[in-house]
Amino acid sequence: MKFPDVFDVIVVGGGHAGTEAALASARTGCKTLLLTHNIETLGQMSCNPSIGGIGKGHLVKEVDALGGAMATATDIGGIQFRTLNSSKGFAVRATRAQADRMLYKQAIRTLLENQPNLWLFQQAVDDLLVEQERVTGVVTQLGLRFKAKSVVLTAGTFLSGLIHVGQANYQAGRAGDPPSISLAHRLRELQLPVGRLKTGTPPRIDGRTIDYSVLQEQAGDTPIPVFSFMGNAAQHPRQLPCWITETSERTHDIIRGGLDRSPLFTGVIEGVGPRYCPSIEDKITRFADKTSHQIFLEPEGLTTHEVYPNGISTSLPFDVQLELVRSIKGMENAHILRPGYAIEYDYFNPCGLKSSLETKSIAGLFFAGQINGTTGYEEAAAQGLLAGLNASLQVREMDAWCPRRDEAYLGVLVDDLITQGVSEPYRMFTSRAEYRLQLREDNADLRLTETGRKLGIVDDARWQAFEKKREAIAAEEERLRRTWVNPRMLPDEDAQRVLGKSIEREYSLYELLRRPAVNYASLMTLPGAGVAADDEKVSEQVEIQAKYQGYIDRQHEEIKSAEHHEALRLPGNLDYREVRGLSIEAQQKLNQHKPETMGQAARISGITPAAISLLQVHLKRGFRDAQPAK
C-alpha cells in the first residue's frame, strides 16, 4: 500500500546518524519521517559506552553548536566526565564521557518523541523508490510505500552484516539485530561503489565477578565537565569511576594458541579493520615485543553490572575468549555476559558523494554515518546532522551547506571522505585538521551557531544564550584593548609577580595577555586592571583567542590566499579525458571522483599542481559557465 501522507524528508535508520538527521530536518520545519526496524533501539550505543575523546569530542561540540542532540543526551546520561589533554593547549583538549546506555538512549528517545514535525515508524526498509535518477521514497518490509522529496540513508553496519565469533559466522546487524540484506542488494543494483569493512567488540563482563580491589581506579574530573553549550553539571546523574588493568604474557600465549581458529588470521574475514582500534589478536601479532596491553574497564550504566573491557576487541572462538579474559588481573573469575565478535559490513565509497553528502548518482538521496566508511558515534552523528540539514535545504530549494576545512571538523571529515575515500574505517583525529589551532572545542559555538541559526536548526533559547556570550566576549576583549598599563604606575613587585619582568613602555592589557607567561586571572590582579568578566567561559575565550591570535592570523592568510582556487566550481559533466596534457592517471582519478571544486581536485591523491594548471586552462577554454561557489 501507499502510505497516505507525503513527507519532505525520510530518514532510514535510528542510530546516531539517523537520529541527528531526523532531528535536524524536523527542526527546520520539514515534515520528517524516521523509519527504523526497531524503535526500542533508537539512540543505542552498540559498541563502547563512551562519547567524545580527542577529535571526536570536537565533533560532538560542533553537532551541539548546530542544535544537535548528542551533547545534551550525554549530559543527561554521562556517568564519568573527563577533559583529555588538559595539561596541553586548548586546541587539543577534548571532552569525553562514559555514558549509561539506558539513560543515553532514553534521552535520545525523549528528544525524538517531543520534536515537532518528526514522525517515527517501525519498519525495516527493503527498497528505494527511484524515478529518473531521483529518489522519490522508500518501500518497507511489509510493502508499504512512503513518498518523500529527499531520503537520508543511515544504515550503519546493517548492510549485508556478517558476524564472526571464531570460525562460526552468521548474518546480522548489530548484536541481536537483523541485517538489511534486501536493501543492500537493492543498493548494489543501483551500482553505487561498494566496499567491505570490519569492526569488532570485546566480550562484555559481569561486574560482580571482577575483583576491583587489585585494580587501579580512574575517576572523573572535578569540577565535572559539561558537554552541551546549553547543559549544566546538575543534569549529570551519579558518577562512577573506570578501572585500569592489563594483559599479561600468559594472556598473549593463550591468544597465540588460538590464532589458528581466528577468522581474522585464517582469511575468513575479508573486510579491512581500523588500524587505531585493532583486535587484541592483531595487537599481540603486530607488536609482538610488547609484553602487556592496557585495558580500561568501563561501566555500562548505573542500573547494570555489565562492564565493557576497552582494549580486548576480539573475534577469537569463545573458549579462547573465556580463557584470555580470565588470565587478566582482576578478572580471574570473570563471567562473560556476551561474547566478543567481529562484524563485516558493506559501505559505499564516499568518493561517490557530494560535499553535501548527497549521492552524485541519485538526486535527493543522502548517505550518512558508517555506511560512508566511518566509525564512531560522533562521526556518525556529525554526518547525520549535515545530511538531514542538507536534505531539508534541498526540499526548501536552498543551497546546500558544506562547511570548509578551516571552519569545522565536520568540514575536514566530509572533505577527507569525498576526496580521499576510505581504506579502513575512518575516525577523526586532530592531526587530520591542518587548521587545528582554530578548530577547538571551546569555540565550536562561535564557529557554527550563527550559521546554524541562519539555516534554521538553532532554536531561540540557544541563540539568545549564544548572543549573550558572544557580546560579552567582544566587550571584554574591547575593554582589555582599551585599558593601558603604564610602567610608572606599575609597582615593580606586581610586574614581577604577574608578568615576570617590568615593562619598559605602556602596554594594553590585551597585549600583555598575549604573552605566553601571563594568564587572565593574575592579569586581573594588576592595579588598574578593572573588573574581570564574571562568566568564566567568557574570560577563558578571551584568553584563548589572545594566546593563539598570531597563529590564527597566519592561518587566515594561508586560507585567504587559497580561497578563490578552493571555491572554484568544476562542472559535473566535465569529461577529464578531454583535458589536454593531463596524464592518464590524473584523467582516471578525476573522472572517478568528479570533484565539485578545484580545491577538492587538488586534494585527490596523485593530482599535481601541474594537473590543476591544465585544468584551469581547459576550463577557461571550454566551460565559461564555471562560477565560484557561494
Add this chain to the structure above:
Amino acid sequence: MSRQNADAIAAIATAQGRGGVGVVRISGAGINSIAMAILGKLPVPRHATYGDFLDTNGEVIDQGIALYFAAPHSYTGEDVLELQGHGGSAVLHLLLQRCLSLGVRLAEPGEFTRRAYLNDKMDLAQAESVADLIEASTTEAARSAMRSLQGDFSSAINGLVDDLIRLRMLVEAMLDFPEEDIDVADSSLRDNLLKKIQIRLEQTLVTAKQGSLLREGAHIALVGRPNVGKSSLLNRLAGEEVALVSDVPGTTRDVIRQAIQIRGVPLHIMDTAGLRVSQDEVENMGMARTHQTVRRADLILLLLDATRGCSAEDTEIISSFPSEIPLLRVFNKVDLLPDQAPGAEGIFISAKSGAGIDELREAMLKLIGWQNQESGTFIARERHLLALNLAHDHLEQAGMLLNQPELFAEELRLTQQALNSIIGKFTADDLLGEIFSRFCIGK
C-alpha cells in the same frame, strides 16, 4: 570568471645571465603598496618613470625605469609593475628578494601567461598554445626537478624529511592518543631528533647555497686607484679584451661587467672606475657608481701597485668599504719589482706576465664561500633555497615552543609544508599511518 588581482606574484622576466637590462615583473593585488615601498610612489600608468629602487632600509638597490600598467590594461589583465634595472643577476635577485619580502610570491612557471588568458587577455587559439606551453614548462620543470632531486640533494632532503616525520609522529601521537602510554612524553628522544634535524637542515642549506653559487655565481667588485691595472687584470682573468686599456688614468668610467668561470663557478666581475680624488665631473660620477657596486658585491678585489705598496690613500679607500664584505688585497706589477715581493698581506701577481693568477683564482673561490666539495653539491634553485630557509625559520620557532606541544606541532607542520614544496605531498593520513605502525593504539 573574472579573477582580476589574485595574490601578487613576481619573477625575473628577462633571461638568466648577463644583459644590458633586466626586468622584474610583478602582477596581482597590492601593487600600489609594493610600488610605494620600492619606488616611493605609484608611477603614472603606462609612462616610463625613472627612479631609485629602494631596499627595506631605504637604500638604493638599483636605478632604472618603472612601468605601471593598471588592470585590466596589462599583459596579465591584473595590475602589473615592471622594474627595469641593470642586467646583472645580483641586482635583479636583490630586487626580486625585495619584492618577496613585501609578501609577493615567487611565480610558478607559466603563471603570468596563465593569468593572462584567465583574464581574457588571449583568444582561444592563443589559449591552446598556452596549454602546450604550460605542459612544456611543467615537463621541463619536472625534468629539472628530477635532475636536482637525484643523488646527494635527494638523500639530504629525504633524510631530513624522514627525521621530521619521526618527530611529528611522536608529537602528534602524544596529542591524539593521550591515554596510550605514549603520553610519557619522551622528551630526550624528541630533543635529540629536533637537534639532529636542525643540524641537518643547516648543512643542507650550506650545500644548497653552494649549488646556488654554482648556478647563480658570485659578484666581485674590482677596485683600486686609477692606472693600477684593473682592466689588465680583468682581461687576464677573462682571457679576452673587454675593457679599454690605456696608460691614461681614469679611462674606465663605467662599471664593466665580465663573467668568467673558475672551476665551473661563474664569477661576475665588475670593473669599476678607479678610486681617487678627482676634479673631473664625469669621473666623479663614475666613482660614485663604484661605491654602489662595491656595496652589492660578494667580494671586493682591491688592486694595489706592488711597486708602491699600500699607501695612506689606499687605506682610506679601504675604510670606505662595508666591513661585512670580504676584501682581498692584490698587488699587481710584481714584474716591475727588483726582487721578491715585500712582506705585505695579500696576493702578488703580474697581470702582464700572468704570474700569481692561479693563486688569485683559488683565493677568490675560497673567499666567496666555495668549499670545493663538488660531489656533495647539487643545483639548488631559488625556489629550493626559499623553501629551505622557510623550513629553517619554522624549525627554529619550534625549538622555542617545546612546552606548548600544539604550537610546537604547528611549527613542525609548517616546516614540513615548506619541505613538501621540494619533494611533494605528504598527507595527514600518511602521518597517521606512521603513528599506527609505530605505536599500538587500541583504546
